[in-house]
Amino acid sequence: MTTQIGVLVMSYGTPESLEGVESYYTHIRRGNPPSAEQLKDLKDRYEAIVGGVFPLRENTDRQVKALQDALNRDNREKDIEYICFQGLKHAHPFIEDGVERMAESGIKQAVGIVLAPHYSVMSVGGYIKRAREKAESSGIQMAFVESYHLHPKLIEALSKRVSARLDQFEEAGANREDVRLLFSAHSLPERILSMGDPYRDQLLETSKAVAEQAGVTSWQFTWQSAGRTAEPWLGPDILDTLRELSKDQVEYVLSAPIGFVSDHLEVLYDLDIEAEAIASELDMRLMRIESLNSDPAFMAVLSDVVRDRAGELK
Numbered sequence: 001m002t003t004q005i006g007v008l009v010m011s012y013g014t015p016e017s018l019e020g021v022e023s024y025y026t027h028i029r030r031g032n033p034p035s036a037e038q039l040k041d042l043k044d045r046y047e048a049i050v051g052g053v054f055p056l057r058e059n060t061d062r063q064v065k066a067l068q069d070a071l072n073r074d075n076r077e078k079d080i081e082y083i084c085f086q087g088l089k090h091a092h093p094f095i096e097d098g099v100e101r102m103a104e105s106g107i108k109q110a111v112g113i114v115l116a117p118h119y120s121v122m123s124v125g126g127y128i129k130r131a132r133e134k135a136e137s138s139g140i141q142m143a144f145v146e147s148y149h150l151h152p153k154l155i156e157a158l159s160k161r162v163s164a165r166l167d168q169f170e171e172a173g174a175n176r177e178d179v180r181l182l183f184s185a186h187s188l189p190e191r192i193l194s195m196g197d198p199y200r201d202q203l204l205e206t207s208k209a210v211a212e213q214a215g216v217t218s219w220q221f222t223w224q225s226a227g228r229t230a231e232p233w234l235g236p237d238i239l240d241t242l243r244e245l246s247k248d249q250v251e252y253v254l255s256a257p258i259g260f261v262s263d264h265l266e267v268l269y270d271l272d273i274e275a276e277a278i279a280s281e282l283d284m285r286l287m288r289i290e291s292l293n294s295d296p297a298f299m300a301v302l303s304d305v306v307r308d309r310a311g312e313l314k
């Protein structure tokens with residue numbers, strides 16, 4: 001008999017339309033509505049990005065479908081059928097909706113995974129807490145993937161992307177050795193460090209592994225997309241890092257936003273528009289590695305870690 005295992009694929013979520021930005025932003029701000037100025041600023045950023053106003057929605061839909069296909073394609077466990085459900089942190093269908101849909105489909109056992117490879121109690125930890133609470137009250141046994149930041153297939157997929165862009169720098173006349181590889185991820189409040197949170201260390205581990213595999217020695221890590229709140233956030237921010245690199249006569253920079261797995265606002269605006277504008281002001285050449293999106297290599301990472309966790313369900 002075939003056993004069905006649910007897979008709750010969790011992602012940040014994005015509004016469905018410009019009209020939905022206010023309630024989305026209010027949700028991110030834990031129920032506090034943004035000021036008119038903050039709202040306009042966010043809407044302007046969505047309007048500025050190319051590739052569709054809310055590309056994260058489409059990208060997450062594709063990733064969820066591709067993961068389900070990957071999990072069932074080779075059907076290593078002949079008696080298991082994986083069924084993927086989506087659960088978003090700040091938009092419909094919310095994490096709780098995803099768990100509810102699993103319960104309605106008769107799922108009794110499930111694995112939860114977040115489309116973000118690095119664990120922080122403030123990011124992945126928050127998704128897992130919400131899913132776990134809902135699963136407990138819905139009678140679903142759930143196991144969770146907490147991080148996959150050093151999975152060999154992830155390191156390979158990222159280092160291939162780095163090498164491809166270094167080839168392009170070379171074709172454009174630069175020496176590979178003169179390109180500074182700049183890894184980045186979403187900043188979080190500095191207080192996570194005193195909480196012993198693994199987020200920063202995991203990001204540095206991914207950076208080191210990717211640089212080594214791509215044969216790059218000139219690299220560093222920087223933060224991006226810090227929140228606009230009064231408390232201090234982890235830095236330096238990528239815009240300041242670019243200014244510092246320019247002072248050191250660095251002309252070529254390759255951005256590798258390893259904390260993200262999809263094209264969305266924080267990549268398409270914060271890097272491709274905002275950081276790009278600073279780079280051109282400083283007369284630097286900035287390129288960015290391609291996002292993982294639904295690359296089969298990334299789906300293989302996700303399906304490996306989901307299967308591992310599924311093996312722990314009794």
Ligand code: FEC
Nearest residue numbers: 012013014015028029056116123186226227228264265266
């Ligand atoms: O394309 C899109 O529509 C969504 C892009 C998006 C992603 C994303 C990922 C992460 N965030 C993380 C932490 C925070 C914290 C705050 C915060 C605020 C925002 C705002 C927008 C936004 N985030 Fe986000 N984040 C994305 C978008 N994020 C929009 C609100 C306006 C702004 O500050 O720019 C601050 C909350 C507060 O005010 O208290 C904290 C982390 C990630 C990466 C892991 C993950 O994907 O979950 C961490 C994508």
